[in-house]
Structure formats: C-alpha cells, structure tokens
Amino acid sequence: MLRFGTIGTGWITDEYIRGAKDSGLWQLAAVYSRDLARARAYAQKHGAEYAYDSVEALAQSDLVDAVYVASPNALHYEHCKALLRAGKHVICEKPLCAQAAKVEELNRLAAERGLVFLEAIMFLHQPQLRALERALGQIGPISLAKLDFCQRSSKLDRYLAGELPNIFNPRLETGALMDLGVYCVYPALYLFGEPESAQISAHMLESGADGCGVATLRYPDKLVTLTYSKLGQAGADSEFQGPEGTVAVQSISRLGGITLRRKDGTVEEIHGQDEKYQLMGWEAKDFYRCITDPAGSRREYARWVELSLQTARLMEALRRQAGVRFASDGAPQ
C-alpha cells in the first residue's frame, strides 16, 4: 500500500478518500487544513494519523508518498509546486491551473524528479470510456458533437442574496468555464484532438466570474459545441451524431447513462451511473499504477500529461477570448 495525504476538507475530498481506500491500494496517513482544529477533526473523521495546518509541513512529511489536492483552483499551482519540490507524487483536482505555462512548469518539475503528476479527471480512468469508444465506433464518422454540462449551482441562491461563495469568486479562479466547461473540453480533446479554431461567448456575472457559456470547436470534418452553466439545470444529454446513429451521454463528466440509438430505430442502453466514490477510485487506482509500475503505465501516463497540457492551453485561450480574467493573468496585453 502507498500512503497519501489530502489538501482540502470539502465533500470532494471525502469522496476521493473513500474511493482510494476502497481500492485497497492506498492508506490515508495525513490531512491538511488551513485550520488545525478542522484538520484534526477531519483526520479523526477519516482515520488519518496526522493533521497539518501547513502545506510545507505536509510536503516535507515522511509519512506520505503522495497527495490528493482539492484546494480552490487559484491555489493548485503553489500547492502542487510545494509538494513536487519536496518529492511527493501529486494528483490534483481539475482544472490544474488557469495558465498553461504553470501546468508546463509543474509537469517539468515532476518529470525532473521522476514523480507522477496527474489531473483528477474521472472519465479518463473509467472502464466505461472503452464502452463509449466502442459505441462511437458504431455510428460512423462523427459530424457534430454537443458536449454539455449545465448544473445550477447549489451556491447560486447565496450568490443572488449578495454573498460571494468561492465558486463565483474570480479571485479563486472559479466560474462556469473553469468548473464545468473543463468537463466538455477534456472529452473533445481526448476524442478528436486539438481543433483548428475555437470560438466562445460567455455570460458574465457582476462578481466577474462567468455564469455560463457556449463554445464551438471547429475541426476539418466536424463541429463540436460545448455548453456549460452554473445558472440553469440541463435536461438534455451530450450527444455524438454520425451517419449510422447517435450516442447520447447523460453525464459527460462521469460517462453515466450512455445510450446508442441506431438509425434503424434500435436503442441500446450501454451503461448506467456509477457512484462518485467509485469514479474517484478508478483515478486512485491509475495514480497508484503510474507510481508503482512506471514502465507498464508509461504510454498512458504520457497521454494523460499531454492531454492536461492541451486542456490547459485550450481553456486559457477560450477564457481569454471570453473575457474571463484572473489576477494571475497579469496586466492585459
């Protein structure tokens, strides 16, 4: 077993811990919170032996081999950098960083030290990805794909009442594109590669964060639309269209609810929905495999690293085009 630590004490960290423990490959050794009392309570809740209120102390700790990072987006860079510099393997929540140059730097840091640095993107590690690819193989060349992730934020009412929850606070590099749009960008790049061109339009909130947006990626043989929102609740699936039929996906981030509709009218339900901790368990297993079997996982790992970089580049280009600016972008050019 490998020993891991965590940064972030939100529900997503609960799910990762559950998934990682459930894999039988990981033992939770330490947790970090900005607040020591919260760190201690969180350690007790999850059975970790050590609690830190300093990222540097966690990074320097001999008690952990690797760390799961689920801090607000604006802190990913400094947290990952401290951990990688200290020799820890890192799996960090999406999106890695607002600027692609930072992702490049972190990748370089990891490579120089022989460490694994992964972005926590669930669908890449799910066995259902193969099922989706097999289904797509049955509908012929795809001419149009509509990738959608619209989910009314549970924090929206607080925002509308005049508060500034983290998810609508640009100082933390959040908003709709960063939070949900990334789930549409990733499968587009994974399945179709980098587009010839990309156009985006975003609806901005008074806080300076984007509330929703629409992007179109142009490829020589297809168009891919990305729709994402923190304001409204989607009722429609993501959809891939080909001459022989359509593949619909209810949840593009989880690859849940995959349906193949052939042009002859037959319908095949390919996959239902997994629970969140199971999805995170797949990530934790691959993270473990990359660390313990570098030779056997080299090709996949290289692809995941390259994809995370392509995603950061496209996300940054879309974000700048949409006029979503963060302090870390520096002065406008």
Ligand SMILES: NC(=O)c1ccc[n+]([C@@H]2O[C@H](COP(=O)([O-])OP(=O)(O)OC[C@H]3O[C@@H](n4cnc5c(N)ncnc54)[C@H](OP(=O)(O)O)[C@@H]3O)[C@@H](O)[C@H]2O)c1
């Ligand atoms: N894969 C998924 O399905 C999924 C789902 C949700 C979120 N995420 C990702 O996970 C990351 C965390 O998201 P989240 O919604 O949990 O974020 P969050 O609640 O805003 O913050 C995460 C943690 O960071 C600390 N924190 C909160 N506000 C902070 C601030 N202003 N400055 C410094 N630290 C602060 C808190 O821990 P302490 O105060 O205890 O230190 C908190 O538990 C994001 O990158 C997000 O995109 C992924």
